[in-house]
Amino acid sequence: MSAITHHIPDAILAAYTSGSLPHHYAVAVASHVSLCLQCRASLEAHQNMGGALLDATDRVAVSGHMKADLLAQLDAPVTPEPVYTRQGIYPRPVVEALKGQDPRWKSVGMGVRQSILSETKEGSVRLLYIPPGQAVPDHGHNGMEMTLVLQGSFSDETGHFGVGDIEIANEDLDHTPTADPGEACICLAATDAPLRFNALMPRLLQPFFRI
Amino acid sequence: MLQKKTEISEQTVWMLAVRDNRDRDAFCALFDHFAPRLKGFIMRTGCSAAQAEEIVQDVMLTVWRKAAMFDPHRAQVSAWIYQIARNRHIDVVRKENRPVPDELAEDPGSEPDASQILAIEQEAGELKKALSSLKPEQREIIEKAYLGELTHQEISDQTGLPLGTIKSRIRLGLERLRHELKGMR
Ligand SMILES: [Zn+2]
Numbered sequence: 001m002s003a004i005t006h007h008i009p010d011a012i013l014a015a016y017t018s019g020s021l022p023h024h025y026a027v028a029v030a031s032h033v034s035l036c037l038q039c040r041a042s043l044e045a046h047q048n049m050g051g052a053l054l055d056a057t058d059r060v061a062v063s064g065h066m067k068a069d070l071l072a073q074l075d076a077p078v079t080p081e082p083v084y085t086r087q088g089i090y091p092r093p094v095v096e097a098l099k100g101q102d103p104r105w106k107s108v109g110m111g112v113r114q115s116i117l118s119e120t121k122e123g124s125v126r127l128l129y130i131p132p133g134q135a136v137p138d139h140g141h142n143g144m145e146m147t148l149v150l151q152g153s154f155s156d157e158t159g160h161f162g163v164g165d166i167e168i169a170n171e172d173l174d175h176t177p178t179a180d181p182g183e184a185c186i187c188l189a190a191t192d193a194p195l196r197f198n199a200l201m202p203r204l205l206q207p208f209f210r211i
Numbered sequence: 212m213l214q215k216k217t218e219i220s221e222q223t224v225w226m227l228a229v230r231d232n233r234d235r236d237a238f239c240a241l242f243d244h245f246a247p248r249l250k251g252f253i254m255r256t257g258c259s260a261a262q263a264e265e266i267v268q269d270v271m272l273t274v275w276r277k278a279a280m281f282d283p284h285r286a287q288v289s290a291w292i293y294q295i296a297r298n299r300h301i302d303v304v305r306k307e308n309r310p311v312p313d314e315l316a317e318d319p320g321s322e323p324d325a326s327q328i329l330a331i332e333q334e335a336g337e338l339k340k341a342l343s344s345l346k347p348e349q350r351e352i353i354e355k356a357y358l359g360e361l362t363h364q365e366i367s368d369q370t371g372l373p374l375g376t377i378k379s380r381i382r383l384g385l386e387r388l389r390h391e392l393k394g395m396r
Contacts, residue, residue, distance in 0.1 A: 009367065010367075010374075011363045011364075011366040011367030011369075012363045012367075014356055014357070014363070014366050015356075015361070015362060015363035015366055017294070017297070017357070018297055018356060018357050018358060018359040018360075018361075019297045019298070019300065019301040019309065019359040020359040020360065020361060020362055020363070021363060023305075023307055023309075023310070026309065026310050027310045029310075030310040030311055030312045031310075031312075033312040034312040034313040037382065037385055038382070040312065040315075040385060041378050041379075041381040041382040041385055042374075042378055043312075044285050044286055044290070044381045044385075045374045045377045045378040045381055046357075046374070047286060047290040047291070047293060047294045048286060048287055048289075048290040048331075048334070048335050048338060048377055048381070049290075049338055049353075049357060049373075049374060050290060050293035050294065050297065050357045051286070051287045051288075051289030051290030051291070051292070051293040051335065052287075052289065052290075052335060052338040052339045052342055053252075053293070053342065053353070053354055053357050054245075054248055054249070054252050054289050054292065054293045054296070055248065055287075055289040055339065056339060056342060056343070057248045057251045057252040057255070058251050059247035059248050059250075059251055060247055060250045060251040060254060060260070060263075061247055061250075062246045062247055062250050062264060062267065063264060066246065066264060066267070066268065067239065067242055067243075067246075069268070070242065070268060070271055070272065071235065071238075071239070073272060074235070074238075074272075074275055078276060085313060086313050091312070091313055092311070092312065092313040092314075093310035093311070093312070096308075096310065097310070
């Protein structure tokens, strides 16, 4: 398998580490880090930076009873939370968003399918299934779009993206990602909502179709 | 064996004692060191003292329960606790679960590599030095960034986060796990 060549910029990793990155993008970042040693090392460097700041913070005395309260809780039984782990091509954050279920694919036309993982006012994150050789329908996005390849590969005006590669496009990029021949391409795509598939239907209709 | 290496910081020694021996005295030492810092750190985001204490309590409980996840070859104790604190803060404030990557666990039988642990501590020391040499306004911006108060656009407008060479050090720590990593892609 080829090496990952498209990574996450430091500023985005720092925002992810600190928690300021919106949830839909954080799913994509955590998924890429699951696959990429280089970005994992960068993420952990940011964590060490956060740790250095924490260590240098002025102390504020805590209430006197706190330690005793805490020690009393150490042996309390813990209800285990569900722990999701990688399943096949899907890294943990995707499996978690799917709550361990299989993706629920819905056709958006031309053989392209999607499975929406989450959608809020702030943005959305979804899986896209693109048949070999097929172009992703022309789409616009407000703000940044992150596309992480989980299976197969695609190419667009900016380059070639294989498994583990993440494309981070700003809104000026008018691109036509096309799945390479061979295997169907499965991607994780995070955008500021809504993702607009221009060629498929008039924009006004789109809210009905949740695209 | 590690405990005899006095060069390794006492925080790391305490954390390993908690992880490997469920040592309560070591946990108390960690609490005494980190709880007041965590409270101060969390209050900088505008949390009340009471809310900050609740988060500190949750964070320290997680430190005890998830101690097995601590890997000194990649992170300082403070870095590990920093991330737990940020995650908890987001859970509380935004009521959403933060997505986290697949975990890479050490092989159960693998021996600790003291030279790597020391190297990470040295690199973290360099980070602290770099931080203390920043102008106050620069430092304030970096603090805001790591307290989650800047967007990624705002962070990218800031030049040169002083991450130094720690990335390559951590990468070496991760390479120790390559046995497991092979299965990841
Ligand atoms: Zn990467």
